[in-house]
Amino acid sequence: MNRGLLLVLSGPSGAGKGTVCREYTEKHKDVWNSVSATTRQPRAGEVNGESYFFLSREEFEKRIAEDDFLEYAEVYGNYYGTPRSEVERKLSEGIDVILEIDIQGALNVQENTTEGIFVFILPPTMSELRKRIVGRGSETPESLITRFRAAFDELNYVSKYNYAIINKTVEESYEKLRSIVVAEKCRVTRISKELVSLKEENYNAFND
């Protein structure tokens, strides 16, 4: 069995990484949408191991010390992180793992693993990105400008990624993401199992 792919989907807020990720995981039920760990309290309806892995602060910090996070951050007094052991287990079972994450998180993942296919989701235009952020209605004029400036700065991180998808429509972006996965599974470095089986055939094939 070949190892699963670690797909890291990232990009500026408003580019649409959440939508693309949702479309992909809906069409590929065999992909594991990585579940974060957090120290914040569960909200009504949230299930441990599905919404989040809910950990005590003590447990979270123990895991940090054990280097068991691909990335983590503290936000408003609560920890959030991607547990390495969960991801590792899925990958070693041959299951693809998708990680939708902000840019800082993605860069941290890059530092903590040698694998990972890093995909940057870009808006078709920056005015479109602005429109999407405004459309959410959750920003003040001031925080809008902050967020928008941040998105511009974040464009510079694209060079740290393997792929970029200009997110014009969700269908087109989905097709591109699917192609990236199919292509990555054809990488010569990932077909060792098939190659070994071709080479082992040697004598049988000669003698049939």
Add this chain to the structure above:
Amino acid sequence: MNRGLLLVLSGPSGAGKGTVCREYTEKHKDVWNSVSATTRQPRAGEVNGESYFFLSREEFEKRIAEDDFLEYAEVYGNYYGTPRSEVERKLSEGIDVILEIDIQGALNVQENTTEGIFVFILPPTMSELRKRIVGRGSETPESLITRFRAAFDELNYVSKYNYAIINKTVEESYEKLRSIVVAEKCRVTRISKELVSLKEENYNAFND
């Protein structure tokens, strides 16, 4: 306009690179199936610039001296080669170029260019490859063994390639090749045009 992709399709005799290449070029009329140059005489019906570029020996050797071949070889007293200038012109016009070529040729192309996406076509099993070679009916029992041994040796070259496709059915292999092309066009190194246009939008987007 982004530069075209140079797709190099290769693999052992009998793996089916010709079939996969034909399927791809039939479905993608905008791809240029590279035309080789040769010093052999044109046969009835062969059109210069379509079947081959027919060159005199003198002209061919002049072009060798000018380093105008991505690869060339002399076979039974005739030269065959891939003209660099033709390929370069298409790529710079944003046209993808597909090159179906034997393994030695592909390795030569690798030495003569820094670009190129190298795809190795593998048979599903070696006995299947043997069956296909036998099916052609053009081999003596002796030449069959030679060819078959060569195919085994050639498996070792797969590590020099970027991708490998196990050619079970032409439909599946076509889909994989198409995915490789789509994915390669999403490579961060290839979307400079789009990135520049996003970054240039800066002030307009702020002021609308």
